[in-house]
Amino acid sequence: MLYLVRMDVAFPESMPADERDRLKAAEKEFSQALQRDGRFRHIWRVVGEYANYSVFDVASNDELHEILSGFPLFPYMTMKVTPLAKHPNAID
Template sequence: MLYLARMDVTFPADLSAERIAELQAAEKEYSQALQHDGRFAGIWRVVGEYANYSLFDVASNDELHQILSGFPMYAYMKVKVTPLAKHPNSIR
């Protein structure tokens, strides 16, 4: 099943730069592992915002929830998920 997720990140003002750097490093490691195993099918930055659109290819809603809640920065994210279905005009 394909899902498009928009993830917006907002860190609290009192979070230290060191802690943010730690979270960003952990986030990169986690997301790249998911990309390598194929469940995280793509990621695109939203220009001018601390946000992204991500494409996930997973077996179920529950699996997607588990993946999303596993992101190290999840506590600072607002996530909007859109399930996707094949378009009848698609040639792929």
């Protein structure tokens, strides 16, 4: 099943820079592992924002929830999940 997920990140202003850097490094490692195993198919930055659009290919809603809640930045994210279906006009 394919899902489009918009992720917006907002760190608390009081968060120390070293903690923010540690979380960003952990986030990169976590997300790249998901990309390598094929479940995190695409990630696109939203220009001018600390946000992205991502496409996940997973077996179920529960698997997607487990992945999203496992992101190190999850406590600082707002997410919008859109399930995707193949369009009848698509040639691929």
